[in-house]
Structure formats: structure tokens, C-alpha cells
Amino acid sequence: MMCAMGSPYDYQHEAQTAMSMALAATGNDRQNWVRVALSWQYLARNAADRGRACGSGQERPLELPA
Numbered sequence: 001m002m003c004a005m006g007s008p009y010d011y012q013h014e015a016q017t018a019m020s021m022a023l024a025a026t027g028n029d030r031q032n033w034v035r036v037a038l039s040w041q042y043l044a045r046n047a048a049d050r051g052r053a054c055g056s057g058q059e060r061p062l063e064l065p066a
Contacts, residue, residue: 011044 015037022033 009043011040011047015040015044 018033018037018040022030022037025033
């Protein structure tokens with residue numbers, strides 16, 4: 001398994017910020033912000049899984065394309 005350096009993003013914080021934007025928005029903008037928040041949440045879960053796979057939490061495994 002290959003590991004890469006961690007990301008400069010705090011995915012969970014970004015997800016929470018996007019949900020705050022969704023709460024303030026209306027109509028299509030609200031739906032778009034919810035999708036953004038879900039995307040950040042997905043990245044947060046994947047980063048946590050990869051961190052556990054590499055052990056230290058600072059390195060992330062790389063998934064090579066098939």
C-alpha cells in the first residue's frame with residue numbers, strides 16, 4: 001500500500017461550514033450547499049479510513065486507478 005501526505009483541508013469543518021451555508025440559503029442554492037456538504041463529509045470519512053489504514057493519521061494511502 002502506498003501512502004501520501006495529508007491534505008491541508010479539515011474536511012469535517014468544511015462540511016459543517018457548507019451546512020451552515022445551506023441553512024442560510026433558499027431554493028436551489030440550499031440544495032447545492034447540501035450537496036457540497038455531503039461531498040465534504042464523504043471526503044472526511046475516506047480520509048479517516050485511509051488514515052487508519054496507514055497507521056499514523058498523517059499519511060494517507062493512495063488508491064491507484066485500475
